Amino acid sequence: MITFPADIPNLSGKVLTVTGPADPETLGVVSMHEHIFLDITRPEHNPRPGYNSPAARTPLTLDNLADVRSGTGNIDNDQLGNFDEQLAEILPYRYAGGGTLVDVTNIGLGRDPAALQRISQASGLHIVMGSGWYERNFHPADMDDLTVDDLTAVIVTDVVSGADGTSVRAGIIGEVGVEGQPLTTNELKSVRASGRAAAITGAPITFHRGGTGDEQFAVLDILEEEGVDLRTVVMGHAGTLGLNLDFAQRLLARGVFVEFDFLGAPGSPWGTLWPFTDLKVAEGIANLVAAGYTDQIVLGTDVCTKLQLKRYGGHGYTYLLDHFLPALTRLGVPDAATRAFMTTNAQRALTFSEGRR
């Protein structure tokens, strides 16, 4: 039996930020997938291999930046926690015309509701906070024992009463981690609980991948079974989806948003040599626009490690506005389309629907 907070408010038509409900059009320019406070060093019951080494424990500086960019595991790199540093990183986003950051850090990733509320007030930016569970390596130790209803109750409480014992409420469910290949029992529970909580509260959902290939359709089927309107669902990390129009059309036909993120990262656990570049992602976006899907596209940079911050040699939270959007323009994407990605689409994606309550 699920125990819910007594009153589930009707937030239909509103966006829920860390400082309370807001009208969608007040959000301005929105980056849909970021992390401001984050700890991806993994929970104690599932430590990342090699994270006891001296190299992993050395703070991130110029001395080890090349190593960490090319994939050497580093604890400091995996933690975004210094309030003053983070404030200095997000202010340029506001100066560049940004209005809202969606921090999709959720349970198990060091989510910090109080710090998010404080930095929202300090920066003047709207911030929307995440809920639910990230990918399986970050699931709690007792995930096997938790039921869908157990998980649902946690998300509903995050959205209705406040997260982690605070009164700061989550405004989006995600990034819900679904790696798939194959979809695991716990991933499927997390997906179903996200859908159930979304149907109850009206909150939108955003996915980390949402499965691989056709698994994404199985994930969306589950959400529909739970009564979710797929027009409030964001499929993140879409990468070069736009270069595979057949698959993209099947996915977009379900009504979801697709999100292009993880842009401009100067390093990663896989180094800097990847099968695709930001330019390929942009070319894919141009394809989708030409095919008529402008209204289903949102963007983010997915800052999730220190080396992406300006202070640590990265491009920070402004790369999207300063460098990626102009590239879309050069590829022939109309200004009205890029404006839609950053404003009306994102605002719509964050807007609560009528919950079942």
Place this chain on the structure above:
Amino acid sequence: MSTVVTVTGTVPSDGIGVCTIGEHLVARLPVRRPERASDTWFFEHAVSIELLGDLMLGRPNRDDAILEASGAHRELERFAVADGRLVVEITTPAQGRDPAALHTLAERTGVHIVLAAQPTNRTDVLVDELQHGVDGIRAGVISLSDGSAPEVAWEAAAATGAPVLADIGGDLDRARSLIHTADTCGIDPARIAVRAAHDLLAGPDGVKPVLDTGAHIVFDRLGRIPSIYTTISDHEIAATIADLVSTGHGDRILLGAGLDRKHAFTTFGGNGLRFLPLQFLPYLTRLGVPEDNARRLVTTNPARFLAWTEPIA
């Protein structure tokens, strides 16, 4: 026995180890001062970690273009740890070429360095640099770039047997015409390596027209950290190489990192010289290039190209 001419003397080309071609280790490279006030401020600021993001996106900075021996020393040490054995350095006198500093670096790090000589208008001067050196430090390769006299390069190459690196600025016609004039001077096209091969990939025929002449090509900008401004990525180069190797063109391909800014050095967060052995070769293998073939791109191939031949009488 074939030998390569390095700043510390000749070394046998056989078994020379991992080489990288087309680097600046010690140099003061030109960079234009911007006009807008905030850009001027950035331009004058010493390179530090907070500047790296913008530097990687191409924002001009004076200090970024000044490459000092201390940074090069650390770079060569890290290259050596990754099995690196030889660097072809292409800095010109106008860019602050420093043979004595390169000699010291080679001695202290154990990494062989090949000095490049640029043809001016006198063949005898070039030949002298190759045969006797600058203060006794010999150049081991002729580096032909826009503005230098090709006929002087071919005469010197014929007189000495030194190999020739040619910068064609991505212009396929220039490559064809250079190789043709070399041929008429009796220079085997295999003694020529065309730099910046990645620039040719944007064209419809790619690098094939150059390879068909028998010349080498150098992919000499590997390991740049990608951004939205990256048009030809390392992945695309790797895929091209995999294709060329599988069609029998593997023995004409050479590789380099093309260090020309502080931020490309590992000391400033870049992938540096070690990218070739540590990242790029394994990536080629993942794309299906047999490990031995991949390794030959940075060992046997450069050794063959860099080894001096008999002078043409």
